[in-house]
Amino acid sequence: MEGLHFLQTLFILALATSLAYASDPSPLQDFCVAINDPSDAVFVNGKVCKDAKLATADDFFFSGLNIGKITSNSVGSSVTPVNVAQISGLNTLGISLARIDYAANGGLNPPHTHPRATEILVVLEGTLYVGFVTSNPDNRLIAKVLNKGDVFVFPVGLVHFQFNPRKSKAVAIAALSSQDPGVITIANAVFGSDPSINPDILSKAFKLDKSTVKSLQSKF
Secondary structure, eight states: OOHHHHHHHHHHHHHHHHHHHHOOOSSSOOOOOSOOOOGGGGOSSSSSOGGGGGOOGGGGOOOOOSOOOOSSSSSSEEEEESSSOGGGGTTTTTTEEEEEETTTTOEEEEEEEEETOOOEEEEEEEEEEEEEEEOOOTEEEEEEOTTTTOOEEEEETTEEEEEOOSOOOOOOEEEEESSSSSEEHHHHHHHHHHSOOOOHHHHHHHTTTHHHHHHHHHHH
């Protein structure tokens, strides 16, 4: 009788576990509009797979992450992505990398979010002030100064940033939990959308006068 009770309990736990893990797969694109005509459809959630027999070492290889990019731009930083677009073998594996170079005296990876990935960042050179903001209603800033060898995690979907406060350059490597994590830079999305968001909306949302909003939009 005890054996039967044990089997019943095991079955219930197994059923509960399967239900707990049952969910739609995470999308690897911004949206997917349903369509009835398959001739107008596109492949989503990854890329079409190559025959495994035809795979080569180059499908799993990328070279050049040791080379820094120019940071003489408006924000003073540059990102070198290594995702499925650069390494086709990453398809379906749920991981990617990026190198970030920061200029001295204020190099910034501006506030942004990755809609499909958690990010873990390690500082290879220099010093960075990094942080993320929790979701509403708290909007709490969690931030820390990192030095060479330090590691910090940015939870999936939360707005985060990195800033170089020192007089020398900084370099970091980020690993992300998606083959295509996506990135939404907050200022670009809000003030640089195409077409532009109605200035009345942004004026009210940011508590700014309309002329200031239009000036910000013109910069993007």
